[in-house]
Amino acid sequence: MKNAYEDLGFAKLDHDRKQRTGVAEVVFCQNKPNAYLPQIFMSIYKQNGEVLGTRATQEQYEMVKEKLPQIQYDAVSRILKVEQPKERIGNIAICTGGTADISVAEEAAQTAEFLGSYVERIYDVGVAGIHRLLSQKEKLEKANCVIAIAGMEGALASVVAGLVKVPVIGVPTSVGYGASFEGLAALLSMINSCANGISVVNIDNGYGAGYIANQINQLAVK
């Protein structure tokens, strides 16, 4: 297993990762120095024929584009990618508490789609008007995994998990103010859920939720 990586000095690209974990290395662009980023994208692209980056800025997009003209950028999800066409199979449902959570939700959705899963979007169904969620029950029942994304008190995850048979991935978001402490309140809420079947990822970590949901969806389909 040793040495199955490409050493760029500033980075050791883990080309063995696809073999080991089923998914090639994904680039976390936030705060990556400009000097390194295009080279990292190029190298992974050459190895895999496609490449996915998260939390990219418009400026990073333009810099990478100079070397890799087919790169695509989505400003809502901040995803930067070259993607091979592929069938999207199975079913992942992604719910948000509000409109302000959509940026995180799209990071999750587009990650899962990149990895080959079909995604159903169910946005703005927070618990202050619970009938909006209850009216989506049919869609929820078709999913192999549900992602529940909410800020403030993050109660959505508990209510969703009380309604479905499949795993719920909770994503607390930094939406809120004051004692939300930039997502900590929602994180604690989801971690302490009284409902069964919820596990949680980091605040605003749409990518992580999309990754796990795809793992579960692929297990269910295959």
Next chain:
Amino acid sequence: MKNAYEDLGFAKLDHDRKQRTGVAEVVFCQNKPNAYLPQIFMSIYKQNGEVLGTRATQEQYEMVKEKLPQIQYDAVSRILKVEQPKERIGNIAICTGGTADISVAEEAAQTAEFLGSYVERIYDVGVAGIHRLLSQKEKLEKANCVIAIAGMEGALASVVAGLVKVPVIGVPTSVGYGASFEGLAALLSMINSCANGISVVNIDNGYGAGYIANQINQLAVK
């Protein structure tokens, strides 16, 4: 207004309080030294013909009883009182997320009843099985104020507030473990609710919620 209190040295009993706030001084028994407690109960009883204490132990009950034989103790709510018969008017609904929250709920209920309010108990309607709460909608709609009591992620308060027209008092409880941090998770959850009409009292503060609910209920009835 000055000097409208009785000075026992270790305590200055605020006999003006009933005049000022509508309610005579209530005794917070927790950690009150044995040497002082019976005298405090006696003095308030003499002034008002009744007396209410919270968070009392069995041992405190027995000590006070020696001086004030008509004192009554309820081990679930830990309330210690002499109560004059009175009509209970209006309507306060008290919901709990689970069975383990009942001790706090009874502190709230019996406080509100002591102060003259009618209380409707709706226990164990947590969001993991949301239909249990939804089936109580008629009861909720009759209330002038709802108290929502829950530990763990405390999501109950948000869901209730999305269903009613009246103020909801959230009471986070210390029920839970791990990252519930003895009620902090539920407290943050309720303070950050996405629903309108929720205000919050301290963790396990059933007394405080019962007091405020009675204030609101009396305003509504009169």
Next chain:
Amino acid sequence: MKNAYEDLGFAKLDHDRKQRTGVAEVVFCQNKPNAYLPQIFMSIYKQNGEVLGTRATQEQYEMVKEKLPQIQYDAVSRILKVEQPKERIGNIAICTGGTADISVAEEAAQTAEFLGSYVERIYDVGVAGIHRLLSQKEKLEKANCVIAIAGMEGALASVVAGLVKVPVIGVPTSVGYGASFEGLAALLSMINSCANGISVVNIDNGYGAGYIANQINQLAVK
């Protein structure tokens, strides 16, 4: 109850909310994407003939104004609204500890006024000069509900609650520095008040306090 909402894709407007809770949906403008905001305001306005938004910026005001020219913006409270003329009934008193809390106080006051309550403003009566508050006792006694707004140590809420018969809504503000931790000190202070009758909303949540105070005031008047 199901489906009583308008689905805009990015948002599911809860038009049933007025029926259920007595108040139509209010728009929390903070961080709402520019692409969505005007449409949300228009839709609620059409449904109700008026619309209320909070935490709006000047830029958001100008964007909404293009579609809804009668919209009005107040830079102190950051409230964005179209309001139908209505009688303001009952009495809510709003106290602040200092001058820097006025922005939060105006959010509370204008929310309560929009919902139909009469508001008495009592600003800059913090406990460092307690005689300023004590001299307002007559005004306090006329209120059906008092909102106490303070940053730093937030002691105002406790002192007010010791003086009145009606519920006090405490609003901690982020005014302060150092170990105020952007309002956490005031929040903890109010949640732990030794006085009866205080419940608390989120840091800087003037809107929430105004909403609840109006609920209580309407119950008292009707």
Next chain:
Amino acid sequence: MKNAYEDLGFAKLDHDRKQRTGVAEVVFCQNKPNAYLPQIFMSIYKQNGEVLGTRATQEQYEMVKEKLPQIQYDAVSRILKVEQPKERIGNIAICTGGTADISVAEEAAQTAEFLGSYVERIYDVGVAGIHRLLSQKEKLEKANCVIAIAGMEGALASVVAGLVKVPVIGVPTSVGYGASFEGLAALLSMINSCANGISVVNIDNGYGAGYIANQINQLAVK
């Protein structure tokens, strides 16, 4: 869906839950009052022919046993149950960092087994001697889901997730002292993992991890 529960007054047993979520209500015994527990076990047992309780004490076991003689108690996992014989299918791997984490691991393992999953136990493979984990690679590769349980710095979850294709459920434990803050350090560590495919449950929540792992395993097998 309404009213599909049994109302015991102190509890509303959610008999609809098995229909909705695939699993009947599980009893969280911790701090449940003695007066209520046996009745709750009996009622669920009658409905389902089996019953599972977690975090039970020896004393609770003896009390329930009086009414339900076939009840069984395991002192390591603190699980209290009546279980119908069933085939255990699929494959879940459960790793612990140390020997002190075994109590939580057994709660997870026995929950998953009760729900019908086959479990592979891989205990005491913490990262201070990483070769112990690496030598288990074959076992890890057979699993449909891995549960990684660790206290102190909780690094095990990240290392495991870097080695497998399937979802990893991280369970931080309260094992440790000082700045472990009773499991908070491990929780933060797992939530911030640099590896893909980790989602996290509450500190010491073996039950929750076993529940989710079974959900994933069943999806994979079926």
Next chain:
Amino acid sequence: MKNAYEDLGFAKLDHDRKQRTGVAEVVFCQNKPNAYLPQIFMSIYKQNGEVLGTRATQEQYEMVKEKLPQIQYDAVSRILKVEQPKERIGNIAICTGGTADISVAEEAAQTAEFLGSYVERIYDVGVAGIHRLLSQKEKLEKANCVIAIAGMEGALASVVAGLVKVPVIGVPTSVGYGASFEGLAALLSMINSCANGISVVNIDNGYGAGYIANQINQLAVK
């Protein structure tokens, strides 16, 4: 200055301290091993003709008494001492919010008295009944320093400081529950006071407050 201490091996008694700081070493008894405590008391007593210890238990008292029969113990303040008769000069006022704070107040009072100050006790004048404090204004105005001791929200310190010309030492206490976090709420409250002239010592640190108040009082008198 070097070596002006007595080396007992397990302790280096700072006999130079009286020269340097005006006060001989005081023994913090909490958790001091039984094997060491009597020897430490004896040594300081021999050096100074008197000795003061804080946070002592009944058991420690009895152990020290065997070696030093004239030792005296007060169970309320937990002070253990041999004291030479001395005049008590000047004036320190000590206020508490409630009856439960008296243990801390007595530690402060008896420390200041041991060090030669006159102390005025003003107990149970918390802000929920502010007239009790206002009626003590004459006593407050005679003091060279005021100690304000309160748990829960600790608002007493701010109100006192708004009334007097002299320094106020705030002592937060661990009296309270839930989100008081064993005195943290009161500590933050006092540190963030909007009033001038407040400085703060550790939670329940009556000794420290008594020490500083005596320093100030002695400066004022001399």
Next chain:
Amino acid sequence: MKNAYEDLGFAKLDHDRKQRTGVAEVVFCQNKPNAYLPQIFMSIYKQNGEVLGTRATQEQYEMVKEKLPQIQYDAVSRILKVEQPKERIGNIAICTGGTADISVAEEAAQTAEFLGSYVERIYDVGVAGIHRLLSQKEKLEKANCVIAIAGMEGALASVVAGLVKVPVIGVPTSVGYGASFEGLAALLSMINSCANGISVVNIDNGYGAGYIANQINQLAVK
């Protein structure tokens, strides 16, 4: 005492404060709205012939100057004032751990000087080179009060207090990074000092320390 203030609507200037506490109201300029600030300065100046403001910006200075041309601004301490000539009496020593603490130290020093105290500045004597502090012992011994100002671990306060007979006011500063948490580490350090005679003010609160030191110094001189 009632009504001894000037009501500007947005502010109630506490002109009674000088009578009550010995010092006229001081203006905390931070975040004060531009519309209010000049009027507040003018009003206090007219009442007292001088006025002191803290945490002022250059922009606020220029705005106030238009109305009050004799106003003076110091960019290091951020103090904005009109000061009457007065004798500076007694002796206050102000120590800092480092050069970066000087801004806070000057706020303390200039406040105490404004209030009539003589100040000795002893800057950059942090404990990493303890001989720098020890060489200042003569200056320390002349003071009636010492202010110890330090960020990072804030150890300076403890060492100073071990050397002097007079009260030490500890001022934690936000100097530092990482786990200093913007002054929290220094605050906790000073609050938990093993030395006697330290009380603490808020992070970066040079003003508060100068105020109290002046109180003590005036008591000592008079």
Next chain:
Amino acid sequence: MKNAYEDLGFAKLDHDRKQRTGVAEVVFCQNKPNAYLPQIFMSIYKQNGEVLGTRATQEQYEMVKEKLPQIQYDAVSRILKVEQPKERIGNIAICTGGTADISVAEEAAQTAEFLGSYVERIYDVGVAGIHRLLSQKEKLEKANCVIAIAGMEGALASVVAGLVKVPVIGVPTSVGYGASFEGLAALLSMINSCANGISVVNIDNGYGAGYIANQINQLAVK
């Protein structure tokens, strides 16, 4: 490297560790189940001819003794061991702030001695009487590494590091009360030290400090 461990089922004893890290596995006894402990001690003893355990109770000592009669227990350090005679080389100085820190200091000292280092004990030299530390300068200068152990504000580490050329290992202890938060204040203090050459281990982790100090000492001697 694989499989170089002994699998006891509940534990995988890392017998390769001595080869890899120079030191055989040490047993952290705290909360280790009684059923497992004696077997673990026996197995390591057989492999290495000696064995070291930390945080052992008297009860654990007696249980292990039944199987391993030559085991020795020290109640102060709570160390449980069988030790081969060996030369103690080099020089490690261990300082404590107070007498209450000696338990942690002895854990460090006896660990380092077990591993072959000479230890110089310098106890009770806290910064409140700095001359006690300064008078030990000669001893400090002979050490290859210094361990500084202190609770409360933990300032000792900074002062020591300002005096020596060699690495200082800071050990915060849980000695203190109130806002020491069981050692957190001392931990933050040491992590933020303004002095060079300090690195920190967990609260009360005498063992860890002794281990590292021995590593450094051995490097220096060899």
Next chain:
Amino acid sequence: MKNAYEDLGFAKLDHDRKQRTGVAEVVFCQNKPNAYLPQIFMSIYKQNGEVLGTRATQEQYEMVKEKLPQIQYDAVSRILKVEQPKERIGNIAICTGGTADISVAEEAAQTAEFLGSYVERIYDVGVAGIHRLLSQKEKLEKANCVIAIAGMEGALASVVAGLVKVPVIGVPTSVGYGASFEGLAALLSMINSCANGISVVNIDNGYGAGYIANQINQLAVK
């Protein structure tokens, strides 16, 4: 020892430090006022013939350069220095979890090099692809000290320490988002490591780690 410093008024340069600790004063440039910085660099340079500054900005570089033209600036490490040529001896290995940690790593590396140590850089070997680290084992075994630098969950330090015989200095970094709380998660992780031989410095404190590693390396070589 007294007075062995140069008094610039705003700073007391500790020229005795090289004598005492082996290393001349190093300048922490962050937030140092422009007016003071060049003079401090000049003074230390004159005393020692070289000078090292950390956390310098481009702007500070240009300002110092006017007075000290031979000054050199590295934008990655933010180190500002004049360095005398010297032999670099021994061996320090510096590992990072990712590419984003390189800025902190270079601060550590260049500090150690300035102080005379040879440094081996091993970057981007985080635990998500553990084979990258394992393949560097030979390099690790040559080091007298290893610095492990990582953000997010900081697991790298534990894994490294399980592989080597020498001390590991853990440097948590602020790389991450959400519940990493700007490095706190990594700090807690490293402080609670289950592996032996790790001590920790402040978040992002590359300088401190380089300083200590050099101390250890010099002890090992000499």
